[in-house]
Amino acid sequence: GAGVSQSPSxxxxxxxxxxxxxxxxxSGHTALYWYxxxxxxxxxxxxxxxxxxxxxxxxxPSDRFSAERTGGSVSTxxxxxxxxxxxxVYLCASSEGASGGYEQYFGPGTRLTVT
Amino acid sequence: xxxxxxxxxxxxxQEGRISILNCDYTNSMFDYFLWYKKYPAEGPTFLISISSxxxxxxxxxxxxxxxxxxxxxxLHIVPSQPGDSAxxxxxxxxxxxxxxxxxxxxxxTLLTVNP
Numbered sequence: 656g657a658g659v660s661q662s663p664s665x666x667x668x669x670x671x672x673x674x675x676x677x678x679x680x681x682s683g684h685t686a687l688y689w690y691x692x693x694x695x696x697x698x699x700x701x702x703x704x705x706x707x708x709x710x711x712x713x714x715x716p717s718d719r720f721s722a723e724r725t726g727g728s729v730s731t732x733x734x735x736x737x738x739x740x741x742x743x744v745y746l747c748a749s750s751e752g753a754s755g756g757y758e759q760y761f762g763p764g765t766r767l768t769v770t
Numbered sequence: 771x772x773x774x775x776x777x778x779x780x781x782x783x784q785e786g787r788i789s790i791l792n793c794d795y796t797n798s799m800f801d802y803f804l805w806y807k808k809y810p811a812e813g814p815t816f817l818i819s820i821s822s823x824x825x826x827x828x829x830x831x832x833x834x835x836x837x838x839x840x841x842x843x844x845l846h847i848v849p850s851q852p853g854d855s856a857x858x859x860x861x862x863x864x865x866x867x868x869x870x871x872x873x874x875x876x877x878x879t880l881l882t883v884n885p
Contacts, residue, residue, distance in 0.1 A: 659813070686871060688871075688873075690873075690875075695877065696877055697774070697776075697859060697875035697876050697877040697878060698814070698859065698861075698873070698875040699875075700872050700873065700874070703871060703872065705871070711872070714872075746813055746814075748813075750871075757871075758804075758816045758819070759816070759873065760816070761806075761813030761814045761815070762813050763811065763812050763813045764813055
């Protein structure tokens with residue numbers, strides 16, 4: 656079946672502009688995660704959605720970052736007033752369930768470059 | 771404060787030999803550990819995992835060993851193949867405040883298997 660898809664694959668934006676990144680999880684997966692990988696770093700947790708529960712936003716680095724998940728499926732990560740330090744690969748993942756024992760399936764990522 | 775550490779940024783081995791990738795963690799609440807493999811321009815893919823109640827898990831050419839007292843785990847690949855060349859991420863999760871879905875990643879080790 657189809658895996659996790661993300662769009663766009665690459666995004667170049669000017670400092671101060673807003674960007675939206677999209678994630679389509681695997682059909683039927685109830686949990687959705689956003690991570691980012693900055694150059695030379697590991698993946699950093701950003702936000703987690705599980706069903707209709709309130710999302711865990713504890714990893715969002717500032718209030719310029721927000722995310723939503725509509726209809727329990729597609730998710731959009733929005734970064735307002737982008738800064739150069741926001742440049743990174745943003746990865747989305749989904750899993751069947753919410754506990755740590757469920758494998759997270761990752762999309763190919765969106766490479767964001769802020770100039 | 772890096773809770774999952776992969777101290778070797780790169781490793782080079784000959785085809786057919788054993789590859790050993792190491793990972794250390796500091797958070798004693800971690801109880802589930804995973805290895806992900808990542809090719810360029812692709813998202814990480816799950817490789818193998820181990821629960822803290824075990825000290826070894828094997829899947830084909832891949833074996834993960836966990837030493838809880840040392841807070842150390844390792845991934846053994848034998849025999850290594852050129853197609854194994856990729857970045858390997860160690861990740862951990864734990865029931866800390868109920869957020870056992872949140873993966874904490876190391877920075878990765880680039881494995882190169884030479885023909």
